[in-house]
């Protein structure tokens with residue numbers, strides 16, 4: 001039931017503090033400040049590569065997972081959209097493992113990719129929300145997301161819970177591969193424990209501003225999202241969410257790609273949503289934002305307090321989130337991206353929970 005919410009999507013957006021906190025609690029021992037040894041038979045210490053495949057939003061969770069595995073565990077990750085992955089005929093060795101991500105656990109291309117890796121002798125892990133699903137049954141090890149049932153077609157709490165699983169597994173792998181110190185591990189776990197509370201406060205703090213902004217956004221036919229690093233992934237997630245529920249055409253680009261083509265689109269009719277916390281990428285993204293501003297693009301700047309203070313550029317709107325540890329920033333920055341899509345769709349009067357032409361679970365190719 002929807003409770004006081006207008007749509008399941010809205011309810012599920014607001015359930016995220018709980019979903020993230022349950023998921024972290026499943027993987028992390030907050031007292032010992034360690035991640036529980038949940039990965040067997042995948043041995044993170046001995047593998048020399050990880051393959052990841054999924055579809056849609058689950059793929060984007062994997063995209064952030066790749067960044068974390070590579071940065072914190074020095075584990076090379078190859079990731080692809082499942083419908084491409086399954087036909088690539090890529091070389092595989094038994095020194096690799098594979099991870100598949102699926103809310104429903106029934107997505108046809110993801111399942112086919114899983115079977116393909118299994119036939120090639122890889123150990124299989126599955127991050128799934130529906131524990132009784134086919135993908136869960138066929139995996140060697142299941143990494144559950146504890147998001148509870150997700151009804152809205154647009155994935156929200158499943159996504160942030162998938163990120164929570166990846167965060168946990170990256171720490172576990174970093175520990176196994178001796179690439180994280182005990183101190184780093186405990187700092188990352190400390191950051192994770194704060195995430196649900198921060199997500200909860202951000203949800204309430206920015207909702208009115210984003211609802212207001214959605215009125216403006218709904219006037220346009222095209223929207224561009226830009227970001228770097230994990231914010232590039234969130235740009236893709238923002239564009240996916242906006243197009244699937246509001247039917248506004250949206251595209252995401254890595255900010256550095258702007259001058260390789262999409263900058264030609266920029267004029268006063270092009271809103272550009274720039275996602276840029278004050279992190280290692282900030283200055284570079286700011287110079288891209290400057291290029292957009294110089295061409296009259298309408299900027300919606302999603303940043304943190306430090307980023308807002310460091311920029312004096314004129315924007316249509318600046319959304320300033322609290323400064324948070326870089327490790328949990330993707331969890332926190334998912335919130336404005338989801339709320340903006342949600343309110344724009346509500347404003348446009350589309351069927352938010354059941355967008356046209358879409359199904360919650362895609363069981364055919």
Ligand code: M6R
Nearest residue numbers: 056057058102103104107154155
């Ligand atoms: O059930 P799955 O996680 O395997 O579904 C994958 C995609 O179909 C799904 O994430 C889709 O992209 C969502 N509608 C996005 O909001």
